[in-house]
Amino acid sequence: MKNLLTVLILFIASLNAVAQDILLEAESFDNPGGWVVDPQFVEQMGSPYLNAHGMGKPVKNASTAVEFKKSGTYHIWVRTMNWVPGEWEAPGRFQLKVGETVLDTVLGTRSGWGWQYAGEAKINKKQATHIELQDLTGFNGRCDAIYFSTKKDTPPSSTKKLAAWRQEITAQPNAPEEVKSYDLVVVGGGLAGCAAAIAGAEQGLKVALIHDRPVLGGNASEEIRVHTLGIYGNFERILKKIDTEHYPNGSADAKLDQEKRDKNVKSYDNIDLFLNWRAYDALSEENSVKYVDARQTFTGERKRFTAPYFVDSTGDGWIGFWAGAEFSYGRESVDTYGEHWEEHGELWSPKEADNAVMGSSVLWGSKDTDSPQSFPEVPWAMPVSKDYSEVNGEWQWEFSRNDLSQIDDAEEIRDHMLRAIYGSFSSAKKDEVNENRKLEWVSYLVGKRESRRLVGDHIFTFNNAKEGTEFPDGVVIETRAVDVHYQTVLEDENNPDFISEALFYRGPQYYIPYRSLYSKNIKNLFMAGRNFSCSHAGLGGPRVMLTTGQMGAAVGYAASLCKKYEVMPREIYTGYLQEYLDLIEEQKYEKIPTSKK
């Protein structure tokens, strides 16, 4: 049964009658069945949605029950999209069942997110109405919300108007009612965020760790399955609690260490873990973050988090972005930081700056079975995959283009990769050697490499890595080669556009200074993860997860000193650097603190 938080009922007075409208957010269904809650693109489309990620087999129905306050005939719209419009049937088709009736309209067939009219149904207020989503294809049909109205006025589709309409119809208050206060709020539960939370908690800080997925680890999690690279540096003890041994990318072994990671983070009494909570706003006053607002991805419940210090480990630098932190995106010109590398020239560092960045991967895998396995025809995938044929993905499965933002266009990027995967597997299945091969797993989450980079007091560059610059505050240590990716289609248009190549620069051991781990203009904001302060080429080496984990641990300890002396992150460098370095040294050998169970 839906509660008031998830089903919002509004009586609208009109001149002649009282109409009743109900907006049902799909992610809040009582039972999502085989549909997955997809919160990755909330900033672009305003809400998480249900995604029928069945890899070609229709998923189990999602269902819920809704109590109506008024009986009558209701018009019904579904907010959905055809994610591959073209001269074929939409890949993600589904139908809606209201009560005992399956509405005739096949949904998921309109271009671009918007409302598709599903039909009308008679509703009796005396009993809760059963609602079901019936997937027809297993190929990522999507349902954001269902709107019931006794009047036939189509809700607005455009993003701007929709946000206002949602605000109006759900009558949500401007601010979350519940406010929670901490010493340190960490947003983003990848390896960097986990390490930051642990380090802070071990030093006695009361920490909130907010993460938009059900499991921790981000790209390393069992949901995305990128294997970790880099070294432990000064933080082996902490990083071993959250690392994973799986190899290569996409390996199901990622599941093995998932439980360990989640259990270790949860074992700290003073870490409040908010899983399935996604931050959606932050406010700064006088160049300090005052609070972060977050929403439960299923129920829509909202909370406000306040603290003297925040860590942005969202990857996309969302907290910094909302708070007004300086940031960069794309490739700097070769002259900006003098990052020229003769061998790869323009491919490495362009004469003029541009929006090209490393792309995102969607990993996948198949397995051989003892019996023939069928796979549906996927005509909508073939324009992307063409005759490319493969039975598994790896890191080279990556997509970027200079007209696509890895943040704003992430859904299009993910969908492009899904077309590449399904089409490629379909091509492979035409070879009889793959007759028994079954598509085992396809992630629906985008594994990103590069997006916003928040600007700190120091911008870490390729030259810092190449020269092994020994900063006085070099708290993160790495030996991994600098490794910058590009799409191979840039060199040969016959290549598939979803395959990348790596350019490796093997240099000495290098160091990332603490000054690259806090914002230049937002005084109480740390950053750890790929959104730390660096240039595009500078990101090439330290973007991997053990290095970003080191960053997390480093800022966790810095935050504890900030609290001790009631100072801002910059002052740790200017006034307490030796104590900070000593603390990092000591923690290597520290026993399990009393704060830990």
Add this chain to the structure above:
Amino acid sequence: MIRIALGFLLFVTHFCDAQFGSPVAFSDSQEKTVLETSPEFFILDWKPNTALHISETPLEIITDSVGAQKVNLFRDNTEAPILYSSNIITPVCADGDCKFMHITLYWTLLGDYAGFDRSVKEPLTKHDHDEFLFSDYWKLHDLLKDDNSILKRRAIDELVTKPKPSKIEGVDALSGATVKEVKESVVSGALYSCYVAWHLVHGKIKEQLKAYTVEQLNEEMLVRMLNSEHTNYQMYALENLDQNQYKVNFSRVSELFKSGIPLVRSFIIKNLANSFSQSPTTMQPFWDALPYIDINTRSLLLQHVDFASDATVTHISTQLSVLTRNQLLKYLEHLGSKKVISTEVLKNLEQFAASNKEKNAYLVTEFLEDNS
């Protein structure tokens, strides 16, 4: 199309050779002081009736046990430098078993791999002493063409290590990208030969060759590079021609904008960014190329749409199908900034919006709603 047909013919020829081996290997090039035919495996253009004659350089390649081996320069009949070459004899050892590898390598003037000739008397062999088939030489050629091969960043012992098998779920085909990538790159049974050859070609000699060329560089050589079909030559010329030389060679530059690889195109358009506002008419060939160029370059081109002529803006309205979502939004943003949208453009927009086959039609519909 002709290129595809020729490519197919070449493939068929090589395929036949791959199956049965070439009946007659090319003669050893060790004695060659004049090149009248192209090297057997070669990436550059070879014009008919070309004859290159050898000249010495001070450059050498040092190989194990054999010592210094000369690098020569082949010049054409005008004494223009064309190609570097070296006859290499070097030991290849695997599991304590060492053999000599004989091969003649060629480099471009910029030190990139250009090709090789095999030796009739001393064919390359695999680990089990089988001689290379023609298809094996062809695969070696493919490997040497890849200046970013995985062989570059791995020690030889890392290339033969197998990854751990998966423990759960039986996903058996994720069998270690590294080993798989290597397997696809090298001649089966000849990893060590491939490794040695790749490092000879792409070793320190590359930089030395380029430096030697740069010492002799003149405008004529740059223009020759600009007119080459070899991408690295094109790029080097584009990077080193001055503004006046760009003007003189504009016809070729605009042709490259259409025919070059995306990297070349994007370099050109970024380099000529100011020309869109300063001399819009000159840039018309660029706008004419819009439907034929890759997506990334098209995005760079559309950044200059505010400087396009009305005729071009109208023409683009007939090409909306080729634009990506964000490119279309950029174009619509430009139209939205104009005081008046012409009847012809409006008609084309309406036609596009009405199509149920265009995935981005909804964007135009919304635009027309907002701007009606």
